[in-house]
Amino acid sequence: MADDWQNAMDHAVALARRAGEVVREALQHDRKVMTKSCSVDLVTQTDQKVETLIIQSVKEKFPTHRFIGEESVAAGEVCVLTDSPTWIIDPIDGTTNFVHAFPFVAVSIGFSVNKQMQFGVVYSCLEDKMYTARRGNGAFCNGEPLQVSQQEDVKQSMIATEFGSSRDPEVVDKIFSSLRNILCIPVHGVRGAGTAAVNMCLVASGCVEAYYEMGIHVWDVAAGSLIVSEAGGVLMDVDGGELDLMSRRIVAANSRTVAERLVIEIDAFSPPRDDAPPLKP
Ligand SMILES: O=P(O)(O)O[C@H]1[C@H](O)[C@@H](O)[C@H](O)[C@@H](O)[C@@H]1O
Ligand SMILES: [Mg+2]
Numbered sequence: 001m002a003d004d005w006q007n008a009m010d011h012a013v014a015l016a017r018r019a020g021e022v023v024r025e026a027l028q029h030d031r032k033v034m035t036k037s038c039s040v041d042l043v044t045q046t047d048q049k050v051e052t053l054i055i056q057s058v059k060e061k062f063p064t065h066r067f068i069g070e071e072s073v074a075a076g077e078v079c080v081l082t083d084s085p086t087w088i089i090d091p092i093d094g095t096t097n098f099v100h101a102f103p104f105v106a107v108s109i110g111f112s113v114n115k116q117m118q119f120g121v122v123y124s125c126l127e128d129k130m131y132t133a134r135r136g137n138g139a140f141c142n143g144e145p146l147q148v149s150q151q152e153d154v155k156q157s158m159i160a161t162e163f164g165s166s167r168d169p170e171v172v173d174k175i176f177s178s179l180r181n182i183l184c185i186p187v188h189g190v191r192g193a194g195t196a197a198v199n200m201c202l203v204a205s206g207c208v209e210a211y212y213e214m215g216i217h218v219w220d221v222a223a224g225s226l227i228v229s230e231a232g233g234v235l236m237d238v239d240g241g242e243l244d245l246m247s248r249r250i251v252a253a254n255s256r257t258v259a260e261r262l263v264i265e266i267d268a269f270s271p272p273r274d275d276a277p278p279l280k281p
């Protein structure tokens with residue numbers, strides 16, 4: 001079976017590269033912007049085109065595999081992680097960046113078996129950085145091994161986070177109170193690339209000590225979670241418990257020490273789970 005997963009991973013890398021070409025080409029033209037859950041939750045035809053390209057190609061090669069894809073879920077597909085081999089796809093992570101030509105846009109492809117990530121591929125396509133990780137085999141960027149930062153003093157750390165796409169004032173208050181608490185630890189700085197997947201690759205690369213966010217989805221972080229852990233990092237929930245990929249909350253850090261220090265300062269909230277049954281009309 002191990003070889004099957006390697007074949008699947010090689011295919012994921014090739015597809016991410018092809019998807020990146022589509023994204024770069026689309027940036028040369030006007031982008032028609034549509035919205036999903038609210039006026040700032042953006043989607044474009046390129047998000048949909050890239051997801052279709054990836055899913056169709058995988059279906060031809062691995063007809064028994066299942067999918068969780070951001071735009072398929074938006075179109076009504078269920079979002080349930082089973083034990084079956086499952087491709088977890090964010091065709092464009094950083095759609096808002098893409099719309100504004102802000103230069104961090106990623107294609108994220110994770111692959112899970114028995115609810116455990118087997119490989120993760122994040123292609124930061126405007127930087128031409130291909131991040132990859134295979135369970136037990138380390139994490140890489142363009143073939144070079146990745147290692148998280150060794151800095152365990154949070155006061156000497158740089159932290160990544162995002163504001164997300166909720167504009168519910170109660171949620172925004174929690175995001176700002178967490179940010180305020182963390183800034184005032186004090187940490188060296190707080191940054192955000194505008195894509196969860198790239199933020200996680202920055203943790204894996206040692207450029208930031210940690211990334212946390214509440215409100216993300218499984219497709220934002222599935223691939224990145226393996227890239228972080230294979231680079232020597234740790235993952236946990238924002239309450240310090242075990243990471244649950246469907247919970248829409250994550251802390252990814254270089255060390256347990258930094259992660260646990262951040263958790264003390266995070267004003268946690270629980271968005272509806274990715275696998276929650278749809279609300280009845
Ligand atoms: O919607 P995309 O661009 O796939 O993903 C983004 C999330 O919507 C946003 O909430 C989050 O802050 C950002 O990090 C993520 O990549
Ligand atoms: Mg995303």
Ligand SMILES: [Mg+2]
Pocket residue numbers: 047070090091092093094095
């Ligand atoms: Mg997306």
